[in-house]
Amino acid sequence: MKTLKYSRQRESIKNCLMNRTDHPTADALYLSIREEFPNISLGTVYRNLKLLSELGEIARFSCGDGSEHFDYVTEPHYHFVCKTCGAIIDLPQSLVHKTEELMTGPAPGRVDSHTIFFYGECSECQQKIKIIC
Amino acid sequence: MKTLKYSRQRESIKNCLMNRTDHPTADALYLSIREEFPNISLGTVYRNLKLLSELGEIARFSCGDGSEHFDYVTEPHYHFVCKTCGAIIDLPQSLVHKTEELMTGPAPGRVDSHTIFFYGECSECQQKIKIIC
DNA sequence: ATGCCTGCAAATCCTTTGCATTCCT
């Protein structure tokens, strides 16, 4: 079993992630945390995020925008990704159960988990006036 | 409208991708193509894959393993990812229609598309004897 | 005191880009 020793930095990373619902990247988290710990290093943020996701305390996923995102919510759920502003929004968990029923079908092996990303435009962005270039 | 001038390299990239069902990365494709074009450069492969995916001739996705994968099949379909060997296997298109019905529900905006990744272990890997370290 | 954790910087991996040259049309 892995031994984890307390560290203020890791504590603050967990807290920061817990208080956000925007699924930040390592760098976004780093920028927030620097307000409390001006000396924290990006490497420490990466190291702890990796550690915590390996322990299953947080979730990690990539939605295709080039960097990894992190989530304090580890229960299975889906995400909506706005192509315009990049927002990542949680979808209700009830969808997961319905989807699981669908794939009890023809999987080429044992399925342990699955993720869904929906891509579109969030309602906020839809309301903005579009400038045609 | 974008003008595309013929090039042997791009032709070979398309052909190579068409003949594979393993959803290669840019680098994997590069290694294959080098057998026919020993002088092709990795940059050219990346440039053409980017171009072709922007034109919608091929599909591009990331499944969380750190690099982008490419697919000659552009019709919507889902993927099964083996956690053990990394294989990426196509799932039947029929699932897509069923899933679309599920999310006509509570999306926080306009949904244009979606992707699903199933993670597990493919039947081949399941059959292999596991060595306990 | 021991060993995990940190900050820093260098290293690595993946992808894009600038430039001079070559290849299509």
Add this chain to the structure above:
DNA sequence: AGGAATGCAAAGGATTTGCAGGCAT
């Protein structure tokens, strides 16, 4: 000829890692 496309190498962004010193137990 003129404009794309290429090869090469350098640059860029994201993430990991090596190391010496610091902190928790």
